[in-house]
Amino acid sequence: MNAEDRPTWLSVDLDAVAFNFHVAKTAVGDSCQIRPVIKADAYGLGAIPVARRLRQEGVGGFCVALVEEAVALREAGIQESMVVMSGFSPALTEKVVAYRLEPFLTRAEYGLAVSQRVSGSTVVPVYLKVDTGMGRLGVPLDQAVAVYDSWTRFEGIHVVGVVSHLACADDPDNPETDRQIKRFASLVETLRQRNPDLVASLSNSAGIMAHPGAHFDWVRPGVMLYGGSPLYPHTHWQALGLRQTIHWVSHIVQIQNLSAGRSLGYGHTFTVQRVSRIAWISVGYGDGYNRHLSNRGAVVVGGVRCPVVGRVCMDLIGVDVTDVPTACAGDPVALLGGDAPRMVALDEMAQWLDTLSYEVSCAIGQRVPRRY
Ligand SMILES: Cc1ncc(COP(=O)(O)O)c(C=O)c1O
Known part of the structure; x- marks a missing residue:
């Protein structure tokens, strides 16, 4: 510490973040990719240092909430695949193209709106976000197949995957999680008849640690990487084998x-x-x-x-x-x-x-x- 420094700081243990990443990896196995959630400056720890550390551990990409978060990471040299989960609107298409981002599209009309803003041979990889029970963002479940079919007809976008979010996975006794998993699995099966390469993602940290049926192709851990138990107070961080970061x-x-x-x-x-x-x-x-x-x-x-x-x-x-x-x-x-x-x-x-x-x-x- 320099004499002029204020004697207050946050010491971030990036090795502990990497350790927690491997706890997630062990839980999901080799066939499932991990794309760490580093939105909100990696939950306050610092998105750029966290991304630089985790890219050494074999991530499948990263997830942020907002386009501007993704842009800051790109400008810091983070080149991995970058998903934008909740802060996208078609007006931001130009930035999405310029910075090679992959947005979750949350509304039916966004497919056409994005495709109309893309020029030449550019194709934006997008995810169809479906509301399977969270009641927050996403295309309603009963419209998802029709929306997918309509989006496949638009030039300038390519639907690479289907995603949803768990509402109650932090409570292992809540039956809603199994219901969401079933609804999502059935949708994925239907869409894969149209495109067998479509990838699917449903799980946050709680889904990773408590619901093996929710893992699908790639998962989105956030809080567990940073040392918080996603199942608190049911299961404490020590019992999950996590480290404080x-x-x-x-x-x-x-x-x-x-x-x-x-x-x-x-x-x-x-x-x-x-x-x-x-x-x-x-x-x-x-x-x-x-x-x-x-x-x-x-x-x-x-x-x-x-x-x-x-x-x-x-x-x-x-x-x-x-x-x-x-x-x-x-x-x-x-x-x-x-x-x-x-x-x-x-x-x-x-x-x-x-x-x-x-x-x-x-x-x-x-x-x-x-x-x-
Ligand atoms: C869509 C989505 N996926 C994944 C996550 C990560 O959740 P968690 O920090 O509980 O692992 C979040 C965080 O809120 C989210 O909004």
Whole structure:
């Protein structure tokens, strides 16, 4: 660390991301391709470094949500096949052609609209996205075959595959997943009578780990690559054999000795019950350390779990380090990650916030430098 650097950063363990990729690989077997989902800056870890690391592991391409995410990756030299899952509209066709992207087409009218924007001998590879139960994006299941047939008549597009998304795969007991798999499998069978080379993709991380029948030709893991359990709280990340990939580190700026009965922070929401040492740490909601962690979160100082006390500020949090008598200004603090068994896992912070690990890592702000 340079003396002028703010002592707060996100350390990203790319080897752990690669390790988690191989957990997915083992689950799906050699006949199924993996196209990691690196949208939203690889869930906050950094899409370009993650892509550069994972391309060494034998990916079948990458998935992003938006055309601009794909463009940034292309401009960084990522040449693998690039699927755009949800942020495509025909007005973006020129960019899709220029950057050799493969969009999911989610509406029937998009086939003609894209084909009309393509010139000369250019052919855009597209995926027919079908709604098999998510009720979100996609052509309705009962129209999918007719839409496919109409799209095969248009010049300038080539339907390379059919895709859908699972709604309830994170809950292994939810019967909807099997129903979705059956609907999708039946559609794939029908379409393959028209084109035996058509490829099919249905699974996210939860489908990969909990539903072998949902694997088809290629899968789209996101959260599991980054160390979050896609089956939380039913199955924890350790039980899936995943590794934590991020360590969010900060440092103690100052320690306050407070006598019993003193209150601290904005709104005085915490009053110390004993003579206490309160460490102020250089992180806050301006960095994505969620304000709902006020009087709820915990960090690790000197190998000891210490509670967050008082309100999370924009640039600082207070932590009770009374039980770590050696703690002093300048000491490191693990906000996320750290060493087992005291570590704060992504899923645990998500649980404190009543959310998912996805949101925790995505929320870590750009003010926090990433180190790889
Ligand atoms: C269409 C689609 N496929 C795959 C994924 C990856 O999901 P997960 O992070 O649960 O593996 C997402 C993420 O939201 C998605 O929207």
